[in-house]
Amino acid sequence: MGSIFLSNSLNLIRQNITIIPKLSRGFASPAPVKVPITLHGIDGRYATALFSAASKTNNLNNVESELKQVKSAIKKDAKLSNFLEDPSLNRNQKKLGVQELLKQGKYCDTTKNFFQVLAENGRLNETIKIIDAYTSLMAAHRGEILVTIITAKELEPNLLDKLKITLSKSKFVKPNQKLRIENKINPSILGGLMIEFGEDQTIDLSVASKITKLNKLLTDVI
Structure with missing residues (x-):
């Protein structure tokens, strides 16, 4: 093909x-x-x-x-x-x-x-x-906002549906906007997830991010 x-x-x-x-x-x-x-x-x-x-x-x-x-x-x-x-x-x-x-x-x-x-x-x-x-x-022409959910493993469809409902109420989504959800896989985040709203806003809830913050905290304390 x-x-x-x-x-x-x-x-x-x-x-x-x-x-x-x-x-x-x-x-x-x-x-x-x-x-x-x-x-x-x-x-x-x-x-x-x-x-x-x-x-x-x-x-x-x-x-x-x-x-x-x-x-x-x-x-x-x-x-x-x-x-x-x-x-x-x-x-x-x-x-x-x-x-x-x-x-x-x-x-x-x-x-x-x-x-x-x-x-x-x-x-x-x-x-x-x-x-x-x-x-x-x-x-954008269709009034959609692309929300990219980055995870270490592919999410189950039912979980994606639940996330879509929750994210539709986010402050990053305007009342007249329609969500278009994409699930991208990135094993390097280790676990958790990252959420990108369009190209402007990112919420980092990944395990990798938490480890980085913890390492920085320990380094600052030492």
């Missing part, structure tokens, strides 16, 4: 760049479309430009769905991931590779244009970050 996607998706990008000509060179030009939140950094600028292009062509949801497919393929296919990250490949090689990758995929022109621009600008290594940034824009 991954290799099929690789051969399909490495081709999507030689095709049309007719949506927004200005973005074909930079894809970071100021977006005339009003975006729901302001994102910074390279990933934020590209995601904002993509949101603008998708909004103008009424493809916001289609682009989001297609980007999720691409992200899933990257996560599953080591060859594809290595291709995007490989700094030894020049831009022409990346362009040809992406053209081959997306050749047989049924993607909208906005998505095709996006990957073409990433290849031309040497930003394919930022693909996952940009996709995540676009997902954040879409969540």
Whole structure:
């Protein structure tokens, strides 16, 4: 499946760049479309430009769905991931590779244009970050707030449901916002959990954090 996607998706990008000509060179030009939140950094600028292009062509949801497919393929296919990250490949090689990758995929022109621009600008290594940034824009567009619960082991669905009810009453969640819960696994926290509200607020209830605080306390006392 991954290799099929690789051969399909490495081709999507030689095709049309007719949506927004200005973005074909930079894809970071100021977006005339009003975006729901302001994102910074390279990933934020590209995601904002993509949101603008998708909004103008009424493809916001289609682009989001297609980007999720691409992200899933990257996560599953080591060859594809290595291709995007490989700094030894020049831009022409990346362009040809992406053209081959997306050749047989049924993607909208906005998505095709996006990957073409990433290849031309040497930003394919930022693909996952940009996709995540676009997902954040879409969540804000729908009035959602992403709440990421980080645990050492995957949480049971019933516990996630209970946490969602509790977190919906948090001061970090506005009355008109809808929660979108994600459970990420990070064994290094040892136990407990960390809760991230969007990109601004974090509650650290991890065992690792408690150990760090205890060590600091002991060091200060000694």
